[in-house]
Amino acid sequence: MARGINKVILVGNLGNDPETKYTQGGMAVTKASLATTSVRKDREGNTQERTEWHRVTFFGKLGEIAGEYLRKGSQVYVEGSIRYDKYTGQDGVERYSTDIIADEMQMLGGRGEGGGGAGAGRGEFRGGSAGDRSERPARAPSRQEGSGQGHAPRREAPPAKANDFADDFADDDIPF
Amino acid sequence: MARGINKVILVGNLGNDPETKYTQGGMAVTKASLATTSVRKDREGNTQERTEWHRVTFFGKLGEIAGEYLRKGSQVYVEGSIRYDKYTGQDGVERYSTDIIADEMQMLGGRGEGGGGAGAGRGEFRGGSAGDRSERPARAPSRQEGSGQGHAPRREAPPAKANDFADDFADDDIPF
Amino acid sequence: MARGINKVILVGNLGNDPETKYTQGGMAVTKASLATTSVRKDREGNTQERTEWHRVTFFGKLGEIAGEYLRKGSQVYVEGSIRYDKYTGQDGVERYSTDIIADEMQMLGGRGEGGGGAGAGRGEFRGGSAGDRSERPARAPSRQEGSGQGHAPRREAPPAKANDFADDFADDDIPF
């Protein structure tokens, strides 16, 4: 039924530590900025460099993995789709945003401290198993789990009430 | 945990009607040949054409859709991965085969008779709905359904015993 | 020297006839909107549809081909990269735009009136030959050529003075 292909493939480095929030329904939503730099020579022979900063959003299980394993500087492969949104700012001006909705992620490098092995996909043979996914409860870690945090110290505790996030994402926004 | 990306994107035309078989477990496995042609001029200025024939395999729900909607000549977008296999022929000689395992398909064109609208993905927001997928029984059409065939006359009836296919594909071969 | 991959693959239909302008240096710059639609079912089982409108820009030879062969409704494959720009509107408000800079295009469908065969790449074996490209003068058709227009009636004549476009694109903006 779908009409069209909307596919993005990025390889780059994160410009910041990812930030994870949770929807009311408990779904992780992780965002990070990813830089891709291209180089060319202009007609005078000068090297020209240009960097694009992509806003990448990871939902669900992928959001949890991204929030847990990715850090500022991480080199990462991201596959996903482009999403354009329109919103009205607090100043009443209409603005537009563009996001890359990830549906596969793979950490690159691997030998370094920040690198290393973690990779995750969605509905993909490679990158996370169906077993893993089906065992996952469809909600965020409970407050008890979250407050302990011994096992995942860098993951932000899910909000006691997730609805500070509900303006941005209904659970139906899960893009799959 | 996966290491690596193995991704193929093809747009081309089928050289034959797809053939669908069913595994013992009732999973559809559809195969077709897809041509992609490239053109260049050699140094003498002559146009050189070269066609690659890709063997594409569609599993499961995607195999059913491919078998039902694709025909010889269909223009199609296929996304998947490359799989190399080694086998020993009846003459005792080792041979190699290369297959494209599709995980997304979309029919192109659309205005023609053969074209038209059908698209299907796997674990994808676009291309078939999760609802569709979850409603699907995890087995091939029963013999009764198959023999009637009123609703899908071009779909090969599943074999009375699927095990003529079992040498090729165990159900665990489902690539997802 | 480049760091990163920034790759976009789109298959969709144009929402408008492409518009071609020329830079001061005579390079064609063609723009069009391309729709990709995805479908999913939400938790209530209702079908949800969402369309992204991509602003696609074709430069140089590819811009000439796109301007000549593509039309509103054309189904097309586009490969390129994402480019984010920031500008200040006439109201003094900072705004952002996102463009897909095409570096390969292929018309799909083919049987219809609007479809049909034309394909073009840049630096690609498939889709346009190196010979074609090297023979091409690095400037727009001259006014004489343009005013005749017998051979390409739908191509906008290049402006007598191209510099109405110079604010948008210097010739060094050619992304290759």
Place this chain on the structure above:
Amino acid sequence: MARGINKVILVGNLGNDPETKYTQGGMAVTKASLATTSVRKDREGNTQERTEWHRVTFFGKLGEIAGEYLRKGSQVYVEGSIRYDKYTGQDGVERYSTDIIADEMQMLGGRGEGGGGAGAGRGEFRGGSAGDRSERPARAPSRQEGSGQGHAPRREAPPAKANDFADDFADDDIPF
């Protein structure tokens, strides 16, 4: 004029040091094996791993860069197309081979000894400049250059007579 898209995107590690040869015309042709591994759980919950070994071929300038910078174990992004060939072995048996013809390459990792920055494309904004390419003589380094080898000790000297390679590649095989 081209009909079809034949695109492959790989991220993986090399299983061997690349081997570079030169055509009669002096074009570098570098080959290496690249592994991509995927993981899934079967129905019994056991982790299943499968590795595909891709034969990747780099031509021309890209072949020189690949031969110079890539090593066994290098993690690399490769973009290219699939090419199927048929040949008759010395035993008189017809065999088939599948190669990935690279048209873009980028080294990943970067911080390690083996990693590190080098990337190269063909006809791409990112990854090597048009200036670089056009300045490059369309031949291999001369024997004098090659014999010195001080700057590139791991590059195989081009053969005194390249025609030991001519059976495999005419210069017209350059895929661009």
Place this chain on the structure above:
DNA sequence: TTTT
């Protein structure tokens, strides 16, 4: 604004 396209398409089905």
Place this chain on the structure above:
DNA sequence: TTTT
């Protein structure tokens, strides 16, 4: 074996 497709397609243009």
